Amino acid sequence: MHDYVVKVFKESSQIKDIFLNENLGKIVQVVDVVTAALKAGNKILLFGNGGSAADAQHIAGEFINRFLIERPPLPAIALTTDTSVITSIGNDYDFSEIFSKQIKATGQAGDIAWGMSTSGMSPNVVKAFESAKKMGMITIGFTGKDGGDIAKMVDYSLHVSSGSTPRIQEVHITASHIICELVDVKLFQRPDMK
8 A cells, every 4th residue: 555655646746747847838928927917907717627626716716815925815716616607507508608608707808717627628618718719818728638629729728748637637736836826926026027
């Protein structure tokens, strides 16, 4: 059992190293684009399914409340939290519409649409990005496996080269935390990083 625990930790570390080597420049770009959008008075809309839904809620909370420093709340909405909205859309239309209809209702040009899909193929995340792009929103996709349709359609694709859903999600949350921390630094702490 000890060996298995060590194996999982090493695998997680290796996948994070690979992700960093493949996405370092993109992470910096995402920090810059999120910072610019927030400075311009725009908001972040986050979404995903299952564990990615929980990650969307988690990261929205980090922006709204605070991350590591005391600072004003930043506008972020997880589109995964309103069960009445989600179930009414799923019932009256289709589950694939649950995020796109919310984006049409609450998004505007210049906002960030930040979606997470470990497969890169989730139909409701794909449709959300289609709507966001039509509206002039900035699209950020966190994916895994080969990136799927999402990696090809978003403005900024951060892709984890792995087929393991838990390892992909571990990288997604690490990258999300880094983005939160650096956005805070750029907005509130270090003028030399702007």
